[in-house]
Amino acid sequence: MALDKNGIAKRIAKEVQDGFYVNLGIGIPTLVANYVRDDIEVEFQSENGVLGMGPFPFEGEEDADIINAGKQTITTLPGASFFDSSLSFAMIRGKHVDLTILGAMEVSENGDIANWKIPGKMVKGMGGAMDLVASAENIIVAMMHTNKAGESKLLKRCSLPLTGVNCVTKVVTNLAVLEIKNNQFHLLERAPGVSVEEIQKATEGTLVVNGEIPEMSI
């Protein structure tokens, strides 16, 4: 069965390692924080200026001055710090953040990503996404494999305006875990009960299937 959003977040959480500083994008990536093992030390960075983000506050304890990049009220953990936007992006551009997890509308087989604009329909802006994808060496994209019309979002070439080029290394979807290298999607894992054929059908870009593809454990 294909994963739901929480399933995708659970699988991505397994990529988070001890000692990592992690930036989580809006949407599915935000859910990843809920599933990170509690026997490892991880700090979450939010580009609006906080390191050491904690869970949402209890009702009545919200502070308008403490929010995340999704403008949600949050708390901080012991050891947290606040900083200005320039310093925040120094952490990102300077490759001090170990892992970036973000959503996408399209990803292509050469690692391009599009997630900020649909010409004529939606223009919300790129926020920090262009800085993140241009700098991070370890980028995981969390997305649904196909759009609502059933069309593949893993393409040969992105059709939407790009956010970054040649930057995505790993994609976790509701159907599969894929690695991008040599301008191809390499199938690493299948969602429980999902066949290689189903994944092949849902992938427009070049899909490489080497040997037996294991099911994800989540």
Added chain:
Amino acid sequence: MINKEVKNVEEALKGVKSGMTLMLGGFGLCGIPENAISQLVKLEVKDVTCISNNAGVDDFGLGLLLQKKQIKKMISSYVGENDEFERQMLSGELEVELTPQGTLAEKCRAAQAGFPAFYTPAGFGTEVAEGKETREFDGKMYVLEPAFKADFAFVKAWKGDAAGNLIFKGTSRNFNPNMCGAATITVAEVEELVPIGTLDPNNVHIPGIFVQRIFQGKDYEKRIEQRTVRQKQ
């Protein structure tokens, strides 16, 4: 001590005219200069260019200026959550220059720090880099981005003193420190204007040299955009 204190918001915004370029601190509605924005509405200045990460919501923040059609151009990184903004942009009434968030912050900081421009990897290969100079360093491509030029910067701090020293709270810091000294005149509004000598010099985030005018703000609404809570077990 050089005294930067002005009596009120009217005095603080003296000299603001139609057609000017204004920087405004804040991320979403967090840390926005609420008093300065209200005064800009009252002054009825037109055709201003606003440099601000976001454009407020329909009825608060920069949304108030959008309602009155006072803004000619917005330079921002993210402009969701504002229907009037979207309407004006799609109809062509409003000019919009979308800029990656880190680039936006650095264009402020470059102006503050005296750099005319800088290279950043953000936006290379995208429409953001169109028409801009690009250059390779150590095998990676970068885009040349110029510093901002602005007439006024409006920032909001938690505490400040008459010398213009500022301390920010939580994530309301965001773009505010980067905009201090990045425009011809920087106006700081503070929740608490404390007596000179009260702020510990070790804990000052922005030294007064970057601020030309400071005033005690009032009636802060500090609206929360996305109230998210968890239940007590």
